[in-house]
Amino acid sequence: MDVSSAVATRVELSPEVLRQFIGGTGLGTWLMLSLDAAHCDPLSPQAPIAFIFSPLVGSPLTTSAKFAIVSRSPLTGRLNDSLASSSFALAGKRTGHDAIVIVGRAAEPSILVIDEDQVSVQPAAELWGLAVGDADQQLKESQPAGSQAIVIGPAGEKMVHYATLSHDGRHAGRGGSGAVLGAKNIKAIVVRGDRRCRWDQQEQLVELARGLSKRSLGPATAKYRELGTAANLVLFNRLHALPVKNFQQGQLEGVEELSPQALSSAREKTQTSCAACTIGCTHIYGIRREGEQQGTVRVEYESLFALGPLCGVTDQDHVLAALKRCDELGIDTISTGGTIAFAMECVERGILDEPWLQFGDGKAVLEAIELIAERRGLGDKLAEGSRSLANHLGQGSIDFAPQVKGLEIPGYEPRALQTMALGFAVGSRGADHNRSGAYEVDFSQDVDRRHGTPEAARLAIETEDRASIMDSLILCKFLRGALDDFFEETAQMLATVTGWDVDAEELRQVAARIATARKLFNIHSGWTPAEDSLPARFLTTPLPDDPRSSLTADRLQEMIRAYNSDRGWTETGCLTDEVIRQHGLAFANGE
Amino acid sequence: MAGSSGVLELVMEITVEFFGIPRQRVGQQATRLSLAPPVSLRMVLEELAARFPCLARDCIEAGELQAGFLASIDGDRFISDPSSSIAEGNRVLILSADAGG
Numbered sequence: 301m302d303v304s305s306a307v308a309t310r311v312e313l314s315p316e317v318l319r320q321f322i323g324g325t326g327l328g329t330w331l332m333l334s335l336d337a338a339h340c341d342p343l344s345p346q347a348p349i350a351f352i353f354s355p356l357v358g359s360p361l362t363t364s365a366k367f368a369i370v371s372r373s374p375l376t377g378r379l380n381d382s383l384a385s386s387s388f389a390l391a392g393k394r395t396g397h398d399a400i401v402i403v404g405r406a407a408e409p410s411i412l413v414i415d416e417d418q419v420s421v422q423p424a425a426e427l428w429g430l431a432v433g434d435a436d437q438q439l440k441e442s443q444p445a446g447s448q449a450i451v452i453g454p455a456g457e458k459m460v461h462y463a464t465l466s467h468d469g470r471h472a473g474r475g476g477s478g479a480v481l482g483a484k485n486i487k488a489i490v491v492r493g494d495r496r497c498r499w500d501q502q503e504q505l506v507e508l509a510r511g512l513s514k515r516s517l518g519p520a521t522a523k524y525r526e527l528g529t530a531a532n533l534v535l536f537n538r539l540h541a542l543p544v545k546n547f548q549q550g551q552l553e554g555v556e557e558l559s560p561q562a563l564s565s566a567r568e569k570t571q572t573s574c575a576a577c578t579i580g581c582t583h584i585y586g587i588r589r590e591g592e593q594q595g596t597v598r599v600e601y602e603s604l605f606a607l608g609p610l611c612g613v614t615d616q617d618h619v620l621a622a623l624k625r626c627d628e629l630g631i632d633t634i635s636t637g638g639t640i641a642f643a644m645e646c647v648e649r650g651i652l653d654e655p656w657l658q659f660g661d662g663k664a665v666l667e668a669i670e671l672i673a674e675r676r677g678l679g680d681k682l683a684e685g686s687r688s689l690a691n692h693l694g695q696g697s698i699d700f701a702p703q704v705k706g707l708e709i710p711g712y713e714p715r716a717l718q719t720m721a722l723g724f725a726v727g728s729r730g731a732d733h734n735r736s737g738a739y740e741v742d743f744s745q746d747v748d749r750r751h752g753t754p755e756a757a758r759l760a761i762e763t764e765d766r767a768s769i770m771d772s773l774i775l776c777k778f779l780r781g782a783l784d785d786f787f788e789e790t791a792q793m794l795a796t797v798t799g800w801d802v803d804a805e806e807l808r809q810v811a812a813r814i815a816t817a818r819k820l821f822n823i824h825s826g827w828t829p830a831e832d833s834l835p836a837r838f839l840t841t842p843l844p845d846d847p848r849s850s851l852t853a854d855r856l857q858e859m860i861r862a863y864n865s866d867r868g869w870t871e872t873g874c875l876t877d878e879v880i881r882q883h884g885l886a887f888a889n890g891e
Numbered sequence: 892m893a894g895s896s897g898v899l900e901l902v903m904e905i906t907v908e909f910f911g912i913p914r915q916r917v918g919q920q921a922t923r924l925s926l927a928p929p930v931s932l933r934m935v936l937e938e939l940a941a942r943f944p945c946l947a948r949d950c951i952e953a954g955e956l957q958a959g960f961l962a963s964i965d966g967d968r969f970i971s972d973p974s975s976s977i978a979e980g981n982r983v984l985i986l987s988a989d990a991g992g
Contacts, residue, residue: 519949520959522912523987535910535986539966561915743961743988745969781959781989 301419303412303484304345304404308419313398319800320884323354323398325381326772326814328370331401332379333817333888338824342372342476343459343483345405351450351489352399354774355797357389358497360509362516363776365389365576372825373475374483375461375635375685376706376730379821380475383734383771384450385574386467388491391448395493406485409457411439411449416493427487429454431628432466439488447492453630455673456482460683462635462708466627469582469598470574473632475707475729500799508796512782516578520781527560528583529601532711533609534559540846541716541749543709544609545659546641547702547837549845550713554614558604566616570596579778587620597624602733605711606637610702611644611665618662622669629673635685638708640668642686642701643678651695654678699836705730714838715849717742718752722859723760726832726873728818734777737763750849754862761866765811772814813883815867820875820885829872832860903928903979905935911987913960916945932962933973935983950985961988 301308313327321330331350332338340347349371356364367389373380392400395416402412409428410421427435432453439449449467456463456478463478464471481489499505523531533555536542540550556562560583563569568586573579587594597620607622608614626633644659646652657664657678671679681689686708690701702709707730714721723736733739738760742749747756766786770777773790783789787804795802819827833839834856842850864873868882880886902925909917924938933954940947940954950960955973963969963984964977977983 518959519912519957520989522949522959523989526912526915531911531987535984538908538910538984539963740989743969745971748968750967778989 301400301402301412301414302404303402303406303410303421303486306419306421310417318355318398319802320810320813321817322769322772322794322810324352324366324368324383324772324774325370326768326810327354327399328352328368328381329379329814329817329821331399332370332372333821333824333885335401336824337372338379338821340372342374342377342480345484346403347372347480347483348401348403349477349480349484350399350401351392353389353393353397354772355794356773356775357393359499359797360506361775361793362509362513362576362578363574363779364774365574366774366776367392368771368774369465369472369477371477371480373706373729374459374479375476378705378729378825378827379818380477380729381771382465382472382474382477383774384465384467384470384472385577385776386448386450386470387575388448388450388467390575391446391493392491393497394495395491396495400489402481402484402486402489404484409485409487411488411490412486413443413490414492416495424487428457432630433469433628435488436467439490443490444492446494447490449488449490451488451630452478452482452486453628453673455629455631455683457487458673458675458683459483460631460672460675461685461688462632464630464632466630468575469627471627471630471632474634474732474734476632478630499797501796505796508793512779513578515782516779518782521579521581521778524579524581524778528581528599530558530560530563530583530599530604532601533604536605536711536713537609539716540843540849541713542609543605543702543711543713545612546610546645546700547709547713548645550716550843550849551845552609552612552614555609557614557616558608558619563599563616568596574776577776579776581778585620587624588617594621595624597627599623602711603633603637606634606641607665610637610641610711612659613662613665615662618666622662622665625666625669629669631669631673634710635708636669636672638702639672639682639686639689640665642697643668643682643689645700646689646693646697651693651697701835703731704834705831707731712739713843713849714834715750715843715851716846717749718851718855718859719747719749719756719760721834721838721851721856722752722757722863723764725834725856725860726863728815728822735764735767735771736760737767737777752851752855752859754858757859757862758866760863764815765808768811768814769807772810812867813885816869816875816879816883817885817888819869819873820880820888823875824888829874832873901928902926903930903977905930905977906982907935907939908982908984909986910984913946913950913985913987916949917943928979930977931973932970932975932977932983935977936973939985956985959988961986
């Protein structure tokens, strides 16, 4: 869809491509390679952004109502994908498309409406400036029944480099896809349709779905269902693995105040599920401002750590209010918290003259969030992330800017969880806990979490490959613990839906192909081996409050070399022509 | 320690900390166990199961942790093998295994 001219073109995807890349982030990677997005400024009209559904969307398999958004990231300059669960995925699939790709720039603030084969760009000045929830609500009221919309907030309109896309309280959070859509003058995409999916083996699918739903209610998902991901906070604090005050500590006094138990006892709580999900991980808490009840907010570990302990804040009211504002304005909570915490340390060190911005000051965090979304004053610099701010400030601040490839580090202290440190360093979209589950390796008896080894690289790859398949099928990662034989069972799901004779080995090959395709995209966009690292802080300074958590550049490099070799790449992470051809990716090099 | 028979009985004091679902079930952050050495993870789990039936129902089965749960010695080493040794003064953490956020 070219929103400059409002001309849409329908393109058939070959069965070979669909089988090689499945859907979701896999198919999105193929699309970005095919469209040569690596050579486009992500905020230019030429830059493509793809919304991709998947083979499992619309099926009765629990947690499959998800979609992926893929583009080049304005925050990192590398490949970015983000996922969200929602009815948007179901309605999008009913338009009859596997993916919607948008290029161009509308002449005025607009919405894109896709009603099966009817596509239009409609002026929407009245929506411009509205918070995410308000825009979503107005579209619900103004569009025909059955419509679902994904929207950007004011931050996306201002092209904040980590702006999100949102629908129904869920957010495709990381890497700034909201800014890419904002740059196209598109406030929202509305989809509706009546096309029904046909499943190859209907009866078997129903049986499979029934069994999966039953398992999704078992002990492997109990934590998500009963406590939510926020339960991680207290455990990580105990292990000195909780990033505190811009990664200057691994523990913070008073953090129990933010535990699910403390939140539940202090305020109203409700629980809900994403569309077509039986796990029900969404924990929603009441918000108070100056003692008054002021709405509700969904609480997740990553948001809680980033806007709480990372900024030195443990006060419930301020942290939950900060979460809520990020959701309303449409900005990624991890990058927001990471960038603010970095700025706070710069103030502490005398590098940045903004004395109001101090660790532990929840009001200052709230003020900084407003500045970011409006790109006002200091907010204009904060809006481009911690790497950009460090490059602006200089004075060695890049050494403690909490990012990899420009993407702020999520809530896992790399010195205390060193397989995760590897996962962050080599992550194709930057420091990432969703595309690499390497923390699972650290939380096992296979490794010493404080002493990473090259042998752990293979285990880290295994977690990346599982994530890659889940993000391409698409299934929620919270389901992974309920699967006994991951590749066998996911292959069976895909075979049942599509009729393909796909098996576990083929899915392993698909995962390896997608990893290589992502690397190829990054190479095209300017990646160099030096990007696969961590900020100097993590490689030169033991964790101050747990000095046994110490990582060196040599040890990390040894792990990275092992990772690259195990992937079949060169030791530095480059791709040979042979590897590119072996994975069927030569088309991206013009062959 | 002298028992009722007057024979010296050795016991080890073990502190167990709960996180995630185990804490939710037990309703407390930690407990102390007195066990006769040598102490294994299995002995700790059996004692916990006897003391907290809710753990026996949801987290521990026949002296082993159910899938989805994990133990750690002092927050350093993660273990699931029930024969793992526990030493005097160790703190045993019982937690929900899945750390993803």
